[in-house]
């Protein structure tokens with residue numbers, strides 16, 4: 450994935466790295482190879498990684514499921530989990546982005 454650096458305006462290819470913040474919190478980030486500006490991609494904790502796994506599993510189940518009603522029900526679950534995960538990740542970002 451190619452992005453344009455907001456620091457030096459040059460394009461670069463993203464290489465995701467991980468940093469552990471303790472308490473199960475992992476920051477995914479990447480660094481501009483030209484000017485070393487650091488960009489946070491996401492913060493996750495144990496709960497949000499569990500949610501991501503659940504969402505992937507639900508999508509798999511929907512794909513293999515011929516029942517429209519059941520698929521809709523699962524889709525609702527996915528929406529709820531996605532919303533919860535969004536909140537967790539934005540809270541973590543607020544708390545850890547500057548560290």
Ligand SMILES: [Zn+2]
Nearest residue numbers: 454457481484
């Ligand atoms: Zn740069």
